[in-house]
Amino acid sequence: MRVKRFIPLAVFALLALLLFKGLSIDPTALPAARLGQPFPDFSQPELLTEELIDASALRPGPALVNVWATWCYSCRVEHPYLLALAEQGVPIYGLNYKDDSEKARQWLADLGDPYRLNIADRDGTVGLDLGVYGAPETYVLGADGVILHRHVGVLDQAVFEQDIGQWFPALAKLGQANAPEGSAQ
């Protein structure tokens, strides 16, 4: 018996440990570093007005930041629900991710605009800082602009009620009334 013969076993043991650790990780979860942190600072034009805006434009919360693009088919799917949410008074900020601004403006004109404002993230740097995988993604920002939650994929009624609704307790009371700008709480 030679020690050399045990090398494959030892390598496998390491691999098994790694896989065991891997089981407790949710690969779609937000990197822990970003949760509880403020929205990364940026300076980008607003999609419609072309004025430079920064993270302070995303206040007050609680609010949703929705990552979308015209090239993203699922975004088209979730769009009607975003309109409905906005209708109910949930403040939604858009992050127009790696998109052609002209097409994006056309999209909002055609399909309706649920967004308070849109960050025109043409080269995707804001998305990079935020850790975006792809569109659509939706983030929940607290009153102080801190990231509370991240949802990857299409946002719909079921997801909202289960994971996100808790941060918008006033929603039921607001009913159909259109909340005035900036007073969604």
Next chain:
Amino acid sequence: MIPEIGHLALIIAFVFATGLAVIPMWGAVRGNIAALNLAPTLAMGVLVFVSIAFAMLAISFLDDDFSVAVVAANSNSLLPPIFKFSALWGNHEGSLLLWVLILSGWMAAVSWFSQGLPRVMVARVLSVMGMIAIGFLAFSLLTSNPFERLLPNIPLDGNDLNPLLQDPGLIIHPPLLYMGYVGLSVPFAFAIAALLGGRLDASWARWSRPWTNVAWGFLSLGIMLGSWWAYYELGWGGWWFWDPVENASFMPWLMGTALVHSLAVTEKRGVFRAWTVLLAIFAFSLSLLGTFLVRSGVLTSVHAFASDPERGLFILIFLALVIGGSLLLYALRAPTVASRINYTAVSRESLLMVNNLVFTVSTIIVLLGTLFPLVMDAFSLGKYSVGPPYFNAVFVPLMALVMPFMAIGPLSRWREDSAARWLHELLVPGAVVVVFAVALPFLFGGEFNVWIALAVLLAGWVAVGVLKDLWRRLGVGSGYGLRWQALTPSFLGMAMAHLGFAAVVMGAVVVTQLNEERDLLMEVGDVEFLGGYRFELTGLSREAGPNYMADQAVFEVTQGDQVIATLIPEKRRYFASGQMMTEAAIDASVWRDLYIALGEPIEEGAWAVRLQFKPMVRWLWLGGALIGFGALLTVADRRYRRQSTRHSAPIAEASGLAR
């Protein structure tokens, strides 16, 4: 009632598998012949009851029994019957049942075709396979019961099969792939049985060789079909994505490639014995690892099954027992005495060692790339994804490295050969290939492309090696007529597989280099030129399918005055799930594919359209089919049939072998 019968049959199969794992193994240790002889019967019992369970689940699918959770989640009353059947394995629970069914099929095949082998060997092999069956049956029964009912609230209709899977390719792709995956358990079981018996010699290699070739052939065909399916069904025209699930099937294939070649050396020359055993263990371990990666949710992928950490933990424990146990056995029992058989640096042994090294390193490269995101995540170093650039940068040069040796291998001699003889054999054909590769643009027009020239050089070199070998075996020019009998099935299979590999390389390089694609907005009457073809959108219409509504666009493709094809790509919306699907329209031929996929309707009467011109893309799958069928052909060789009669094992041998 039907699902309960199936559940019961699965439990009985588990009991049989337990018997198979324990009784013959005990018989082998004790030299109890009656216990040894039970192995084939017990294996048949597993097959019969797993088949019953499978049939009951199939009936539940075909009868639209939506009280069964799996049926409700994956089928629909509108689904065409053939897809109701294939929906059985379009989900985690059902595909696991297919896995076990195929495993028991392999067990039955081993007991049927190995009647001439020493009984103790057959008993050990079947027993090891029985242990694997225990693991998978327990996995199915405890964490993924396919017969679970939705009572008392039975849904009126099912959720439907994922539209991506409603395709003929998906009817045969998973069974073929599983034939390969699970088939690798046979050489694995032979290796473990040989380690247990302490007899790792040439006969062990000869016994497991045909099984390995068949399993590897099926795996090749399965991967080939998967690539083809992705190409026409996903609508992007891509044929390989280095996706974790693809890698999960590719790693056992790479390891299997090394194993197939290493077994040849061990059988013929008795060298590389410990190494070959290790490869057999690795190949099956990687197919188990693939199962883990796909079903545990540790990696995200487009075709991963729904993730469930509990299932992941179960497979991981099973993985640790099977792989850890066999590697421990290897460490304790592998031959430690270096073989006394010598060979020189210039010999067929050395060339096959190059094959082994390259394919083992390639496997490690793919494994590292696949697990890297997991490693970084596990140590909280951030989220990463490893994409095609990494794999291409490392994998492609490795394949280019092995090809020069591939041409020489079949021509070379065992033990001792000379470089001068190789030069003599291959100098002229080699020179022809070089000239051809350089002169290519002058022959067919077009610009000189260094990558295509290299591909022609390497693939041509492999091809001339095969042809030269064929030439020599036939005895062309010897004056004695052609020796057709020299073309044994194992030679022809090898020649086919090597030519197939060359074809895959040609297809991959040419389609990557010369692919043309264009994303357009087109209305009826619009014309576009691509790759020398004229594409005209002549009409838009809407058609109803059995369970979907389709928007169709009619394209007329012409070249000069000649109408080449009428292509009708579709955008389907499936009723039950509301999912949208792109059905690409393809005009296929050996030298080029024309590929049209519909994007989205942008405005009234106008669609986003993607046109693609893909030269030689078919070569990928033609080559893959050659590799797969070549491997399957080798088992027709007479020498594998002779083995079964030569070793009509005296039963006394059993007790002698047992220890």
